[in-house]
Amino acid sequence: MSAEGTAESRLAHVRDAISRVERVASRPAGSVTLIAVSKTHPAEAVRPLIEAGQRVFGENRVQEAQAKWPALREACPDIRLHLVGQLQSNKAEDAVALFDAIHGVDRASLIAALAKAMDKAGRRPDCFLQVNIGEEEQKGGCAIADVPALLAQARAADLPVVGLMCVPPAEVEAAPYFALLDKLARDHELPGRSMGMSGDYETAVMLGATHVRVGTALFGTRDAI
Template sequence: MSDVATALNTVRGKVRDAAQRSGRSQDAVRLVLVTKTVAPERVREAIAAGQRDLGENKVQEGQGKAQALANLDPPPRWSMIGHLQTNKVKDVLGFADEVQSLDRLSLATALDRRLQQLGRSLDVLVQVNSSGEASKYGLTAQEVPAFLKELTAFSALRPRGFMTLATFTADEAEVRRCFRLMRDVREKACQEAPQGEALADLSMGMSGDYEWAIEEGATIVRVGQAVFGPRAVPDAHYWPGETTSR
């Protein structure tokens, strides 16, 4: 068994145990494996170990990996989990089955317009800034109700819930505060928003805090380094045109 497969099994076990502690089954939590800066060969090891859901932060990197892994049957399911510029919508829809970072109406408009042209629809999660940090993208909790009403105008978008990045800190109480805020946002939306119970998903928790997130109600966790190890500074020539570290 490869080191990737071994680490993946360890993470799956922790997901199962955290889900049980929250009174749910392991199947109630979807593991999205973040492949940021990871070479396709190592991603293949995870897929061979049964991992189908993959997540990417950068459109160009996602495109490259999706192409490199396109010959798999069945192909992996890609989620766009990073900030998405409107001028990248056409590219992201070439490989992504889901966008977890919907954070503004201009992006909803661009996605819907392109999806209408393609004759397809798309699962989306609304990104919420639960930490209040200016460096993070996303709506405030107070902005969510009005945004969800606006989304009803975009028939090609299927809002499924919410995504957040908690405060990057070792302070468990602060991290859990962010997750509990998101649980409250979801519960209110399921009761009051036009989309109702369709907004059941909560994507929160990464390698350092996914167990806490599951205990607080996450239905999706985004884990990368716990499986692939610490990220190295990427080769500037590995993904053509990308020269900044990720």
């Protein structure tokens, strides 16, 4: 969709689309969480969405979130913040302190760092295991075959794993990859599926997404950084 119009109208458009697909897919209304991905956009661009009622936001980088979100959350304490990008193990403590959910858990070393940080902080953000669903060398995520072992490691470390996350290959039909992630989540009795972005979130909702990560359709094209 075009990102023209007011923040309120863009948000309404995306919400309406999600609601429509929920109905078509015979899913309960409100079963999908819209994560407004505000990476690279300043606080001034975020506030209109907050004023329009959006409460769940996503960031890719810990440092950017640390600079942007404390003041926004002070003004609106019920905001929930998701880390949707890659996380370095040395940033685990900062991530646990700031985020309510972490979507990029994809290796044993990060599980260990997060478990240590959660024990120290006394808070346990929800975690999604990221799966390299298209087996792409340049992308993060664990191999499909490694999901059982990684999940076992995360559970043994007392990480609150609530679901799986993926980013399908670009420029190809996303549906088969979403269907595969949905099957993997079912096979491992995980309720959450973090999948779908601005160009394919409706397909993701049709195929079982519980969390969609939408940026451009809400904020417009990001500046390259």
